[in-house]
Every structure is written in C-alpha cells, then in structure tokens.
Amino acid sequence: MGKMRSTREGYGEGLLLLGEKNNNLVVLDADTSCSTKTDIFARKFPHRFFNVGVAEQNLMGIAAGLSLTGKIAFASGYSIFVSGKAWDQIRNIICYCKLNVKIGATHAGITVGADGATHQALEDIALMRVIPNMNVVVPCDAVEARKAVFTIAEEIQGPVYLRLGRGAVPSITQESTPFIFGKALTLNEGKDVTIIACGIMVWESLKAVEELKEEGISVKLLNFHTIKPPDEEAIIQAAKQTRALVTAEEHQIIGGLGGMVSEIIAREMPVPLEMVGVKNSFGESGEASELMEKFGLTAKEIVKAVKRVLKKKKTILPL
Amino acid sequence: MENKELEKKATQIRRDIVLMLQESKSGHPGGSLSSTEIMVALYFSVLKHDPQKPNWIERDRFILSKGHSCPVQYACLARAGYFNREELFTLRKLNSRLQGHPGKDKKLPGIEVSSGSLGQGLSISVGNALGFKLDNKLQRVYCLMGDGELDEGQIWEAAMAGAHYRLNNLCAVVDNNGLQIDGCLKEVMNIEPLREKWNSFGWNTIEIDGHKMQEILNAFKAAQEEKNKPTVIIAHTIKGKGISFMENVAGWHGKAPSKEETDRALKELV
Structure with missing residues (x-):
C-alpha cells in the first residue's frame, strides 16, 4: 500500500498539470474550490478559472457556453449537487449537444462522512450513466484520478462525469499502470x-x-x-x-x-x-x-x- | 436593410410561421409571432453572420433560450439563406432537422445549441460571452428569453454572473408579451417590476416597443456601445402579434391553426 491520498487531490493535481500543457482548459467551480481542489488550478491560472458561486445549474450552463467557444471546460462541485440539481442542464444541453464539458464531481459516496445524507451522493452513477452521450469514470486512487483528467480531456470529445471522493484512499495503481478509458x-x-x-x-x-x-x-x-x-x-x-x-x-x-x-x-x-x-x-x-x-x-x-x-x-x- | 424592408420581411416570416404550423399541426405560434420583429432585426441587420458559412468562427452567436419559439428562428434562418425554405414544412416531422424544439444533434445550419428546457439559454450565453472575452474576441452574444421563462431561478443565477463578469459583449432580450401557458404572468407568477429587477442585478436595461423596428435597432445599437455591463432589452410585445384572433390569447401559446384559421391569418398578413 502506497501513500494515502484522495482522488479529489489527484483531480486537482491533474488539472494543474493539464493547465500548464493546454491553454484551452478552463475550470469552473460552484463555491467549493477548496474542497474540490480546483483551487490549485485557480491560483496558477486565475484568468482561466470561474467561480460561479453556489449555483450548480448556472455552472453547467456557463461550462456549456465556454465549450461552444472551443474550450475544454471542467465544471466542478459536490457530486450530489452537480448530478442532482443540474441533471436537466447536463441532460438537455451538455449531453444532448455532446458538448466538451467534463464534470469533476467530488465528495461522492458515503465516505463524505459527518456531513450526512444530504451530502452523500449514492445515486449519481445511475443518474449520469442513463443519459445518452454521457461517459462515467470512477477512479480508485489519486494517481488514477490524475491520469483520468488527462485522458478524458485529450482523448474524449464530449461529456464525462468523473466521480471523485473526499477521503484519503490507499494508492493501488502505480505511475506506470496504464489508464485506458473504457478498458477494465x-x-x-x-x-x-x-x-x-x-x-x-x-x-x-x-x-x-x-x-x-x-x-x-x-x-x-x-x-x-x-x-x-x-x-x-x-x-x-x-x-x-x-x-x-x-x-x-x-x-x-x-x-x-x-x-x-x-x-x-x-x-x-x-x-x-x-x-x-x-x-x-x-x-x-x-x-x-x-x-x-x-x-x-x-x-x-x-x-x-x-x-x-x-x-x-x-x-x-x-x- | 431599410426599416421598410425589415418590416416586410417580418410579415413574410409571420406568414411562414402560420404555414409551417398549419402543416405540422402542432407548435407554438404565440411566442413566435410576438418576437418576430426582434428576430428579423437580429438576422437581417444586427448579427454578424454568414448563412453560407454557418460555422464561420468570427460569427456573433444567437442563443434561443425560449426554444418553443423556434418556428420564428427556423423561418428567419431559411429566409436568410441557411437552408432551403421548403425544408420549413418538415417542422416537427420524423427525420426532420427542424425539431419541435431545436436539437443541435440534427445539425440544422444556424442552430448553436439545443433548447427547450426553459431557463438555460442565458447561462449558456454567459459562458459563450466569457469565452470570447477570454480570447479577446470582439464577437457578441445575443440571447432571446421569454417573460414566462423568467420564473426559472437559473435565469437569475445567470443574470448575476453576467453582471459579475462585466459581459458588455452580451445582449439579452426579453420577449415581454405578458402571457404564459396558464394565463397572464400577473396572475400566474408576477415577475414585475422587471426593469428594476434587471437594473438591480447590474444590467444595462432598455425598454422598448418590441414591434417597432427603429426602437429595436436603436436598442441593439445602445447595447453595442455599453462598456461595462451586459444589456437586457425588455421588449414589450403582443403574443400572437399580427393575427387578430391570436393576439393576447394565452390559448395560442402552443396550438396550431386549422386550414380555415390559416387562411384568415394569411389574409391579415399582407
């Protein structure tokens, strides 16, 4: 067992590295950037980061609009709110138009812990995978999450739901482990x-x-x-x-x-x-x-x- | 295009709308007819676009937030030369590119984004305008909303964001015809005071008669000159405008005219 790290940390790290490489990357958040770890990107690339406030539906709409100008838009927030509150926006705009919006959904699952049931997304995989054109990725550790950020940005044209956790988890994959989208x-x-x-x-x-x-x-x-x-x-x-x-x-x-x-x-x-x-x-x-x-x-x-x-x-x- | 020609174009478009809806046997005449002059002003005077090159990278963007009013957009697109006018009469039929509400997947030239689920177009427009700002592009983004649509909370999330990001390249229009499906806005859900609402959200707010071409063009021009804020044009309109028996009747929100009603309408639209 390697170092304990959360998948959201891998996500934040991935965005930072990808941001250095790709000027077309924009990141959005809904007042949760310290939690989703998009703050790492925000500090380095403030002009490519948009914090839209506590407004998940608007978050998805703005991400959709940015993608229409050729940007790769990563929209981040708590999985329960982005997948639930903004489901219609995700379905009717992002997926129906097959827009290049990636949803970085953190704090998924029961391991959110003390915040309780309102904050524990236990239905988001179901909600997302049922929508045509949507792709769903659930990394098992921080390294895999970081690689997934690159893969879904560089290899997948269209929407992806990236499900991430709050708590630190053991490292299972290595730097050298391949991450192949769509391959177990x-x-x-x-x-x-x-x-x-x-x-x-x-x-x-x-x-x-x-x-x-x-x-x-x-x-x-x-x-x-x-x-x-x-x-x-x-x-x-x-x-x-x-x-x-x-x-x-x-x-x-x-x-x-x-x-x-x-x-x-x-x-x-x-x-x-x-x-x-x-x-x-x-x-x-x-x-x-x-x-x-x-x-x-x-x-x-x-x-x-x-x-x-x-x-x-x-x-x-x-x- | 001169005002007179634009007005003539509006009449043509209204005739197209009635004929399309008679053929499709369903659809939304009321809000299409109330926004006809606004749409004609956009497609035949205001928008920087090229119907021969619908994906021209330097084009202005038009987002139809009130997707149910697509008949007027389809008619404008066809008359502007995006596609053959005959195709208008495939509206709402199987395998048509003219979906009941615009579907980007059908690849109809001129459709930037799907719409139909109300309340979303302004957020998309905000994102689009932000993208242009980010790339130092001078293109503008236009968004048409219904007044009933302003019941949706997301509109106000987007309104906040548009002002926050000082998107002076964004111009929204409210087709303020005063009716929604279930009746008068005042009775169903009062959205007034509208001007004060948009002002307090930080928008440059302009009120006009939405059927007077010169007022519409002046408002779009004023929006272009605004330096710090997004602009909203509150266009006072009449639902079903131009067809006496449809005017100000909520029942014509989403109903197609019969053959006989179409004939009567066409006699009035000259």
Missing part, C-alpha cells in the same frame, strides 16, 4: 469468481481477495474505472471464465455498477451475481470508516458476497 484493469487473476469494483471499493476488494486466497478461493479482480461505456468484453469474459460475479461500489446497488453489470450479463452470459453496495437507503453522519462498516461497504461484506455467489454457482450452474 485486471488487478488479480483467478478462476472461481470475479469481483468487479470501482472507486474506494477496489481497495476493499483487494483485501477480500487476500482473505479469500487464504481460504483457497481463487478470485479475479477487475478495477472497473470506466462505468460508461462499459468494457463489455471484460465482463462477458469474466462471466465465462469464473461463472460467478460480485460487484462492489460505494453507491446504491440499483442503477450503478451492479446494475450495469447485470444488464450486460442478463443479455450476454447469465451467471450468478451478488452486489455489494448501499441497499436502497440514505446515508447518515459518522466517520467514513464507521459508515462503510454500517452500510456494508467492506472487505468482510465482499467476502460474504463471494461465498453466497459461489453457493449459487454450485446449485444453479452445476458444471
């Missing part, structure tokens, strides 16, 4: 079951893999950083190879990563599936780690889910 990253090979995870749950999954290994269960682990467009091939291949899947996300199990995987396997390769995530409930105040525990977003829960799915695999799909 295999972190571990295994034959009994595949865990498909994103964001902070990749780390929990890694711990689960180790634990299961001691019990003689061989687990394949995919870091599924691009939720949309999904790497269908990786999912289908994993389903064929291990014939049992577990998804793990810091999000409602409805409509998120688990929903996406089930849509694909139901159509292409039906195999038993278990989903680890928030189960149709709002969050609450507490320490991030306490909340992860309370809402079942832990390695322990992933291990349990693996055992459940292996049982199903045995009864439903006798080989």
Whole structure:
C-alpha cells in the first residue's frame, strides 16, 4: 500500500498539470474550490478559472457556453449537487449537444462522512450513466484520478462525469499502470469468481481477495474505472471464465455498477451475481470508516458476497 | 436593410410561421409571432453572420433560450439563406432537422445549441460571452428569453454572473408579451417590476416597443456601445402579434391553426 491520498487531490493535481500543457482548459467551480481542489488550478491560472458561486445549474450552463467557444471546460462541485440539481442542464444541453464539458464531481459516496445524507451522493452513477452521450469514470486512487483528467480531456470529445471522493484512499495503481478509458484493469487473476469494483471499493476488494486466497478461493479482480461505456468484453469474459460475479461500489446497488453489470450479463452470459453496495437507503453522519462498516461497504461484506455467489454457482450452474 | 424592408420581411416570416404550423399541426405560434420583429432585426441587420458559412468562427452567436419559439428562428434562418425554405414544412416531422424544439444533434445550419428546457439559454450565453472575452474576441452574444421563462431561478443565477463578469459583449432580450401557458404572468407568477429587477442585478436595461423596428435597432445599437455591463432589452410585445384572433390569447401559446384559421391569418398578413 502506497501513500494515502484522495482522488479529489489527484483531480486537482491533474488539472494543474493539464493547465500548464493546454491553454484551452478552463475550470469552473460552484463555491467549493477548496474542497474540490480546483483551487490549485485557480491560483496558477486565475484568468482561466470561474467561480460561479453556489449555483450548480448556472455552472453547467456557463461550462456549456465556454465549450461552444472551443474550450475544454471542467465544471466542478459536490457530486450530489452537480448530478442532482443540474441533471436537466447536463441532460438537455451538455449531453444532448455532446458538448466538451467534463464534470469533476467530488465528495461522492458515503465516505463524505459527518456531513450526512444530504451530502452523500449514492445515486449519481445511475443518474449520469442513463443519459445518452454521457461517459462515467470512477477512479480508485489519486494517481488514477490524475491520469483520468488527462485522458478524458485529450482523448474524449464530449461529456464525462468523473466521480471523485473526499477521503484519503490507499494508492493501488502505480505511475506506470496504464489508464485506458473504457478498458477494465485486471488487478488479480483467478478462476472461481470475479469481483468487479470501482472507486474506494477496489481497495476493499483487494483485501477480500487476500482473505479469500487464504481460504483457497481463487478470485479475479477487475478495477472497473470506466462505468460508461462499459468494457463489455471484460465482463462477458469474466462471466465465462469464473461463472460467478460480485460487484462492489460505494453507491446504491440499483442503477450503478451492479446494475450495469447485470444488464450486460442478463443479455450476454447469465451467471450468478451478488452486489455489494448501499441497499436502497440514505446515508447518515459518522466517520467514513464507521459508515462503510454500517452500510456494508467492506472487505468482510465482499467476502460474504463471494461465498453466497459461489453457493449459487454450485446449485444453479452445476458444471 | 431599410426599416421598410425589415418590416416586410417580418410579415413574410409571420406568414411562414402560420404555414409551417398549419402543416405540422402542432407548435407554438404565440411566442413566435410576438418576437418576430426582434428576430428579423437580429438576422437581417444586427448579427454578424454568414448563412453560407454557418460555422464561420468570427460569427456573433444567437442563443434561443425560449426554444418553443423556434418556428420564428427556423423561418428567419431559411429566409436568410441557411437552408432551403421548403425544408420549413418538415417542422416537427420524423427525420426532420427542424425539431419541435431545436436539437443541435440534427445539425440544422444556424442552430448553436439545443433548447427547450426553459431557463438555460442565458447561462449558456454567459459562458459563450466569457469565452470570447477570454480570447479577446470582439464577437457578441445575443440571447432571446421569454417573460414566462423568467420564473426559472437559473435565469437569475445567470443574470448575476453576467453582471459579475462585466459581459458588455452580451445582449439579452426579453420577449415581454405578458402571457404564459396558464394565463397572464400577473396572475400566474408576477415577475414585475422587471426593469428594476434587471437594473438591480447590474444590467444595462432598455425598454422598448418590441414591434417597432427603429426602437429595436436603436436598442441593439445602445447595447453595442455599453462598456461595462451586459444589456437586457425588455421588449414589450403582443403574443400572437399580427393575427387578430391570436393576439393576447394565452390559448395560442402552443396550438396550431386549422386550414380555415390559416387562411384568415394569411389574409391579415399582407
């Protein structure tokens, strides 16, 4: 395990580096620049930074307008507010017109912690991935977040929702690890079951893999950083190879990563599936780690889910 | 173009609107007819644009925030030469580039951005004007809003931002026809005092009769001369203007005329 850093820090760092390289980059925020880490960019490039105040709908509209003049516009804010309050702006303008607006949505998930349920985005992946033309990326660590900033700016023409967290998370990927948009990253090979995870749950999954290994269960682990467009091939291949899947996300199990995987396997390769995530409930105040525990977003829960799915695999799909 | 010619053009455009809507059997005549002179002034006098090169990089931008009034924009674009007038009669039909509300994805020349969800055009215009400022471009951004649309909170977020960034390259127009879908603005949701509102938000505010060509042109000229602020032109208009039985009737917000009504309208539009 490397240094503990948040994905929002990786985001801020990425914007600064990209800003040095690309004059066309503009960054916008909705009075949250110290939290989203766009303040790093703002200090270096004040004339290319626009703080529109606490106005997420206007944030998206202005970002759209800037993109119409050829800018790459990164619009930042808390994920709950940018994805929820500005959904219509994102759908009807940014996505419908396929504008080059990237949404840097920080403070996603339950790990926002003490601020409580109003500030914990647990539905944003669902809200964003359902919109045509939208792309959704959920980095697992700061290094991946920094690379994602470059990739979505330089390789993707059109809107991207980049989901970022508040709290520090362990480094999983290295500087040398490739970040390929739309391609799942295999972190571990295994034959009994595949865990498909994103964001902070990749780390929990890694711990689960180790634990299961001691019990003689061989687990394949995919870091599924691009939720949309999904790497269908990786999912289908994993389903064929291990014939049992577990998804793990810091999000409602409805409509998120688990929903996406089930849509694909139901159509292409039906195999038993278990989903680890928030189960149709709002969050609450507490320490991030306490909340992860309370809402079942832990390695322990992933291990349990693996055992459940292996049982199903045995009864439903006798080989 | 002389005022007389512009006025003649407005009548042509009104005839186009009625004919298009009769053909499409649905759509929004009221707000198209109330904003006809404003739109004609923009497309045939004010805007720096080239219908032969719709993506000309140096063009001024026009953002139609009240997307439901696209019939008037489509007619102006066709008459200006962006596309063949015949195409107007595909409005709202399957596979048409003339969507019920403008869709950028359909690539109709002259459409800068999709619209239809009210309240968004001014924010987009603010962003667009900011982008021009950032690149030291002298182009201007124009935005047409409805008065009912001013109920939307986002308009006022954008109004704040436009003044904050001192966007004197931005000129918004309110088509102040006094009616929204459910009736009079005064009864549904009072937006007055409008002039004071925009003034207090830091805008250069000009009030005009939105059907008098010279007043419209003077207002756009005054907006161009403003050095520090964005300008809003509050254009007092009549919903359904030019067709006696549509004038000031809220019911004609979103209803197409029948064949018989179209004939009556065309007789008046000469």
